[in-house]
Amino acid sequence: DAGITQSPRHKVTETGTPVTLRCHQTENHRYMYWYRQDPGHGLRLIHYSYGVKDTDKGEVSDGYSVSRSKTEDFLLTLESATSSQTSVYFCAISESVVGRDGYTFGSGTRLTVV
């Protein structure tokens, strides 16, 4: 499998605290994505990156920010965690956005906001 790791794997945090999730890749892929997955909603895109320092919002970006200071790392920050942000967060990478290149996903981070 592609080299993509997410950390932490599990986290419990209190409402109102900031939280940062990390996605690290060793594949030198240009494109990186953060999704959340909740029952009944499937995968929903939070933010994505199309290069170092190049990011854009997805469909559920409110309350989240991202940074990509180098190719291999894409950070997702919950600025002030709320219970509605309890979810499973997946990072994904892709070498290109054309043709038959799909995504490779990380193993996910289970976040609980109490």
Place this chain on the structure above:
Amino acid sequence: RKEVEQDPGPFNVPEGATVAFNCTYSNSASQSFFWYRQDCRKEPKLLMSVYSSGNEDGRFTAQLNRASQYISLLIRDSKLSDSATYLCVVRIPNDYKLSFGAGTTVTVRA
């Protein structure tokens, strides 16, 4: 209207049976199509790309119908290990992201 729609199932089938399900997509300009598999509490993994002429990978057959804008997945000789959620995924031209369906759950029973 959602970009990709799937019957959520669940499809409950006995071992050895054939199961098939579809997904529909709304954008006629969609150019690449995939099926992903997701096991419970795990990340999605690419099962197969879908080619215009249809393609097989072992017991799995994928078909694309551009005129009716749907993709199908057929699983022959189902195994217990095929129990999973299958995600239909579509790429739209000039879009950085893929569009995911909510998934179809398949449960294979002994």
